[in-house]
Amino acid sequence: MPIDQDAANALTALFAEPDIQEVAEEDSWFSNGASRGIAADMRRVNSGEGLRKQDREQLRNNIASSSLEN
Amino acid sequence: MTDLQEAVLYAVNVMHEVNNEINDVASGAAQSTFPSMKELINAGNFIKGHLQRHTTTYRVYQEKPDPFKIMAWMGLYLHQENRTFHLRAVVYSLNHLLEQDSRSLPSSMLDKITLMAMNDGRDDDVAIGKNGLYLIFRSCHKLSIQSNPG
Numbered sequence: 001m002p003i004d005q006d007a008a009n010a011l012t013a014l015f016a017e018p019d020i021q022e023v024a025e026e027d028s029w030f031s032n033g034a035s036r037g038i039a040a041d042m043r044r045v046n047s048g049e050g051l052r053k054q055d056r057e058q059l060r061n062n063i064a065s066s067s068l069e070n
Numbered sequence: 071m072t073d074l075q076e077a078v079l080y081a082v083n084v085m086h087e088v089n090n091e092i093n094d095v096a097s098g099a100a101q102s103t104f105p106s107m108k109e110l111i112n113a114g115n116f117i118k119g120h121l122q123r124h125t126t127t128y129r130v131y132q133e134k135p136d137p138f139k140i141m142a143w144m145g146l147y148l149h150q151e152n153r154t155f156h157l158r159a160v161v162y163s164l165n166h167l168l169e170q171d172s173r174s175l176p177s178s179m180l181d182k183i184t185l186m187a188m189n190d191g192r193d194d195d196v197a198i199g200k201n202g203l204y205l206i207f208r209s210c211h212k213l214s215i216q217s218n219p220g
Contacts, residue, residue, distance in 0.1 A: 001090065002083045007107040011082060012075040014114040018113065021161040035168030037193060050088050055169060059088060059162060063095040065177040068184055069156060 002048050074135045078117070081141040082110060084166055085148075089159040102156035105148045114146045120200075137167060138211065142204035150191050157184050164207040173214035 002008065036056065051059070071079075085124055089104045105113070124130060143159030161184045165175055175183075182207065189197035198206070 001087065002079075003086045003104075003110075004107075004117060005210070007110055009154070010107055010111055011078055011114050012071060014111060015072065015075045015078050015118070019152050035171060035211070037169055037172070039214075041084075041167075041170045044078060045083045046076060051084075051166070055166060056091065057089050058169060058174065059166065062162060062165070062177050062180060063092055063158070063173075064211050066158065066181055068181050 001050060002046070077135040077137050077140050078114065078144075081137055081144055081163070085141065085145055085159050085163045088163045088166060089155070092156060092159055092162070100154075100156075102159055103152065103154040104159075105152055105155050109148060109151055112151065116147050117144050136208070138164065138208045139204050141167065142207065143200050146187060146190060146200045146203055151189075152158060152214055159196065160203075161187065164177045164203070168210055168214065171211065172216050173210065 041052075041055075050056075086104055088103050093101045113138060121139070123137070141160070141163055145163065146157070149155050149157045158180075161180050161204060165180055168174055183198065183203070186196070186198040187203050190199050190203075191197075
């Protein structure tokens, strides 16, 4: 479940100005196909579809096996 | 929506999902409170400034925003502003990014990273810090895509 729409609108408005330049670098890891997994997940999560079932199960296993309470 | 807006929204949405799962699975423990809209806006402003400082200091030029940076910096900031938002939600969210490329850190390492990140702003000598938190997951990702290209 994504965050509520008011919060999402406020956050995206905050980053609307193109004040952070995006130009090519040698470490352009995100666009070279090396992280298609993250790009696909970004589309999925931001569309409201949420985490994949297997990701949710893995997450729940990690939480359950943690020795932390915080 | 720009790439940066997408990346910020993604980081927040993943942390929100993970936070809900923590509360669901660890129902007997203290519940983790997801930050309010005001806290998210404050964190967003912090990210804008820190991203600018980071890119200037290290002469980093990115074609696309790095979700590891945004998630680590924003998540730690949110935890420091509101300690009822559990840091585990941030660390598990960063691990979720690794899992998208078929890699994951074991639970024992995630616990250790969480404990070290908790000391940020409290006892910096034994803390990992926001840049360390980002870089440990970013480095793991780099290794994972080198050993598992494509």
